[in-house]
Amino acid sequence: xxxxxxxxxxxxxAVLALFLDEVIYAVAALSATFFFTALIYLANNAIxxxxxxxxxxxxxxxxxxxxxxxxxxxxxxxxxxxxxxxLIGAGAVLSLPAIFLSVSGSTGTTSNLxxxxxxxxxxxxxxxxxxxxxxxxxxxxxxVLYEKRKKGGQ
Amino acid sequence: xDFVILSLVMxxxxxxxxxxxxxxxxxxxxxxxxxxxxxxxFVMLASSMGVGLGQAFLILAFSTDTAVSGVILALLxxxxxxxxxxxxxxxxxxxxxxxxxxDEVQ
Numbered sequence: 001x002x003x004x005x006x007x008x009x010x011x012x013x014a015v016l017a018l019f020l021d022e023v024i025y026a027v028a029a030l031s032a033t034f035f036f037t038a039l040i041y042l043a044n045n046a047i048x049x050x051x052x053x054x055x056x057x058x059x060x061x062x063x064x065x066x067x068x069x070x071x072x073x074x075x076x077x078x079x080x081x082x083x084x085x086x087l088i089g090a091g092a093v094l095s096l097p098a099i100f101l102s103v104s105g106s107t108g109t110t111s112n113l114x115x116x117x118x119x120x121x122x123x124x125x126x127x128x129x130x131x132x133x134x135x136x137x138x139x140x141x142x143x144v145l146y147e148k149r150k151k152g153g154q
Numbered sequence: 155x156d157f158v159i160l161s162l163v164m165x166x167x168x169x170x171x172x173x174x175x176x177x178x179x180x181x182x183x184x185x186x187x188x189x190x191x192x193x194x195x196f197v198m199l200a201s202s203m204g205v206g207l208g209q210a211f212l213i214l215a216f217s218t219d220t221a222v223s224g225v226i227l228a229l230l231x232x233x234x235x236x237x238x239x240x241x242x243x244x245x246x247x248x249x250x251x252x253x254x255x256x257d258e259v260q
Contacts (some may be wrong), residue, residue, distance in 0.1 A: 018187070
């Protein structure tokens with residue numbers, strides 16, 4: 001039952017995020033989408049995914065709130081409760097296929113590979129490479145800023 | 155309850171938003187929804203099969219997603235600074251008007 005409620009919440013918030021006219025409200029709805037996604041991960045014992053989703057979502061939403069406030073155009077018409085209600089209804093209807101339909105098929109062979117092994121034995125190289133890329137970018141920014149400061153001083 | 159269909163619905167909503175919205179910020183939100191749908195499908199399938207690999211691949215998916223978000227936001231800032239709006243319809247109209255006035259001068 002919990003999955004169904006989360007699925008309905010996820011789809012409704014996704015629809016609201018796309019079709020609300022006010023950008024700030026749309027970003028707030030997107031934050032609800034991220035939150036519901038994290039809850040679905042959590043309910044399915046994918047704790048790492050849930051934590052990572054929230055961490056990435058918080059960063060994205062902070063930037064989106066700022067850019068939405070600064071760069072977003074103001075809506076020409078006022079938001080009406082009737083339209084919001086219609087959007088929520090449309091979201092609820094759209095979530096029905098996910099609740100009642102099912103894609104049949106075998107789940108395949110299950111693996112004994114646990115998360116720790118999978119992360120460090122299979123994706124370890126990715127993690128290290130990403131760390132190197134981020135470090136290189138940070139160093140590059142620091143060098144550029146230092147050169148700029150040096151030129152400004154002269 | 156099927157997560158494949160749930161992520162398919164999310165993907166459909168995202169693609170519809172991508173095709174119909176003219177606000178660049180809404181386009182960005184659509185891209186985020188599409189990325190969330192793809193990640194949801196991937197993680198839930200792996201998780202329901204008891205494979206930890208899905209969560210490990212999530213790191214790669216999120217890094218790509220964040221990089222795409224960064225590029226879109228950079229484009230949004232550039233366009234907003236240059237044209238004073240983030241509405242694609244208005245920008246296209248401005249470009250058309252500019253092209254017509256240049257033709258008249260020639």
